[in-house]
Amino acid sequence: MKVKLRYFGIGIVIAVLTGFVNVKADTRSNNWVSNIKYLPSNASVVNWSSETDYSYFTPSSIRASSLFSSESYGDSAKEVYNSNDIIYYMDDVVLGNNGRSFGFTTPYRLFKNQYHAITTYICYSGGDMPYVTRIGAGDSYATAFSGRVQYKSTVRMYLNWIDLDIDNATTLGFTRLYCGYYLSVIQPIESSFTFSIRLDGVSTKNSYFLMGIDVVPLANADQVTSAQIENIVKNSGLATASSVEEVNTAVKKVQEESEKINNSITNDDVDDSNGKSFFDNFSTSDNGGISSLVTAPLKFINRATDKCSPITIPFYDKNITLQCGDTLFWNKTEVKPLRDVLNYITGGLFVYFLLGKIFKIIQNIKNPLSNDESEVPIIDL
Amino acid sequence: MIKAILSGVFKVVISLVGFVLAPIDLAINTALPNLATAFNLISNLFILIGSYLSWVLSYFGFYPDTISLAVLLITFIVTVPITFNTIKLAIKWYNALKM
Numbered sequence: 003m004k005v006k007l008r009y010f011g012i013g014i015v016i017a018v019l020t021g022f023v024n025v026k027a028d029t030r031s032n033n034w035v036s037n038i039k040y041l042p043s044n045a046s047v048v049n050w051s052s053e054t055d056y057s058y059f060t061p062s063s064i065r066a067s068s069l070f071s072s073e074s075y076g077d078s079a080k081e082v083y084n085s086n087d088i089i090y091y092m093d094d095v096v097l098g099n100n101g102r103s104f105g106f107t108t109p110y111r112l113f114k115n116q117y118h119a120i121t122t123y124i125c126y127s128g129g130d131m132p133y134v135t136r137i138g139a140g141d142s143y144a145t146a147f148s149g150r151v152q153y154k155s156t157v158r159m160y161l162n163w164i165d166l167d168i169d170n171a172t173t174l175g176f177t178r179l180y181c182g183y184y185l186s187v188i189q190p191i192e193s194s195f196t197f198s199i200r201l202d203g204v205s206t207k208n209s210y211f212l213m214g215i216d217v218v219p220l221a222n223a224d225q226v227t228s229a230q231i232e233n234i235v236k237n238s239g240l241a242t243a244s245s246v247e248e249v250n251t252a253v254k255k256v257q258e259e260s261e262k263i264n265n266s267i268t269n270d271d272v273d274d275s276n277g278k279s280f281f282d283n284f285s286t287s288d289n290g291g292i293s294s295l296v297t298a299p300l301k302f303i304n305r306a307t308d309k310c311s312p313i314t315i316p317f318y319d320k321n322i323t324l325q326c327g328d329t330l331f332w333n334k335t336e337v338k339p340l341r342d343v344l345n346y347i348t349g350g351l352f353v354y355f356l357l358g359k360i361f362k363i364i365q366n367i368k369n370p371l372s373n374d375e376s377e378v379p380i381i382d383l
Numbered sequence: 384m385i386k387a388i389l390s391g392v393f394k395v396v397i398s399l400v401g402f403v404l405a406p407i408d409l410a411i412n413t414a415l416p417n418l419a420t421a422f423n424l425i426s427n428l429f430i431l432i433g434s435y436l437s438w439v440l441s442y443f444g445f446y447p448d449t450i451s452l453a454v455l456l457i458t459f460i461v462t463v464p465i466t467f468n469t470i471k472l473a474i475k476w477y478n479a480l481k482m
Contacts, residue, residue, distance in 0.1 A: 293400055300397060
C-alpha cells in the first residue's frame with residue numbers, strides 16, 4: 003500500500019512538472035521565434051501546374067545551427083531549435099501556374115471534429131511575402147475561417163528579417179532572410195497527420211524556408227458550430243490585426259470565447275433562480291455535534307463534483323499557482339483519445355457497479371406492509 | 384443533470400439526518416460542549432480536504448460526468464440503506480401503533 007502511495011505521489015509530481023513545461027509552451031510570446039512550437043518533419047514540396055495537377059519535389063534542408071549562427075538571433079533561436087534540427091526550404095524548382103505548397107507531418111493528428119488555430123512560419127530570401135491560397139490537413143485540406151473569403155482566409159503577417167553569417171550567405175547565395183507567418187483557424191475535413199500550405203506568388207529566384215508551426219486547439223466542432231466559430235473569429239479582430247501583439251490578443255480572444263460556448267453547453271449549474279426548486283426547502287446546514295460528523299463524508303464526496311480551481315500557495319514573497327490537470331494536460335488535443343478511453347472504461351465500471359447495487363437492493367427488499375417475510379419477486383440474472 | 388440529482392439527494396439526506404439527530408445534537412451541545420467542538424473539528428477537517436478534492440481529481444483526467452457517476456455510486460451505497468431502513472422502521476411503527 004505504501005509503495006502504491008509512493009508511486010501515486012511521484013506521478014502527481016511528474017504531472018505537475020510536465021504541466022509547468024506545457025504552460026510555458028502554451029503562452030504566445032511577442033517574440034515570433036519563441037512562438038514556434040513544432041518543427042515540421044517529412045516535408046515535401048508540391049508544384050501545382052494547375053488547380054488539381056501537381057508534382058512532388060524533395061525540399062533542400064539546412065541545419066538550424068548553420069542558419070541561426072548570427073549573433074542577433076542566437077538566444078531566441080536556441081530556445082526553439084537544437085543545433086542538429088533540420089529546416090526545410092524550397093529553392094529553384096520548376097514553378098507551376100498555381101503556386102507551390104509545403105506538405106509536412108505534424109507532431110499529432112489534427113482531428114476533423116476540432117477547430118485549430120495554426121500558424122506556419124516561413125522565411126524567404128527576397129521579393130514579396132507570398133499569399134496563401136489553400137491551407138489545411140490531409141488531402142482534402144480544410145475549411146478555414148477568419149472572416150474573409152474561404153481559401154484566402156489566412157492572416158498573413160510580415161515580422162522581420164534575419165541576417166546571415168558570411169559563410170552561410172556565400173553557401174546559400176543571399177545575405178538576409180525575411181520572415182513572416184500565416185495564421186488560419188481551420189477545421190480539417192478529415193483527421194490527418196499531414197498538413198499543407200500552398201503559397202501563391204513565389205518566385206524561382208528566391209528560397210522559401212519552412213521555419214516551424216504553432217498549433218492552438220480551439221473548440222470541439224461537435225459542440226460549437228462553424229457559424230459560431232466564424233462569428234467569434236470575425237469579432238476577435240484577427241482579420242484586421244496588424245502586429246504580433248494584436249494577433250496574439252485575437253487568438254486568445256478566440257480561445258476564450260469558444261471555450262465559453264463550450265462550457266455553457268456542458269454547464270450543469272443552470273440558473274434556476276426564477277423557479278422554486280423542490281430541494282430548496284431542505285436545509286443543508288447541520289446542528290453541529292454528531293450530525294455534522296455523520297454528514298461530513300457526504301459533504302466531502304459532494305465536493306468531488308466541483309469545478310477545479312487552481313491552488314495558490316504562498317512561498318516566501320511569491321505566490322505559486324498550481325494549475326489544474328485539465329488546464330495543463332487533459333484538455334490538450336493530443337491526449338483526447340486517451341482521455342476518452344479512460345473515461346469510457348471507468349464510467350462503464352461505475353455504471354455496472356451502480357446497476358448491480360440497485361439490483362441487489364431491489365432483490366433484498368421485503369414488503370414492509372405484509373406480515374409474511376416474502377421478498378419482492380424478481381428474476382435472477 | 385446527474386449533478387442536479389446528486390445535489391438534490393445530498394440536500395434530502397443531510398436534512399433527514401439533521402432532523403433525526405436533532406435531539407441528540409441538542410443534548411450533546413448542551414451537556415458536552417467540548418465533545419461537540421471536537422465533532423465540529425473533525426467535520427471541518429473533511430471540509431478542508433474536500434476543498435482540494437476537485438484539484439486532485441483533475442489530474443486523473445476524468446470528465447465531470449464520470450466523476451458524477453462515481454459520486455452517485457458512493458452516495459447510493461452510503462445513503463440508500465439508511466434511507467430505506469428509516470422508512471421501513473417508520474412503517475413498522477405505524478403498523479404497531481395501528482394495532
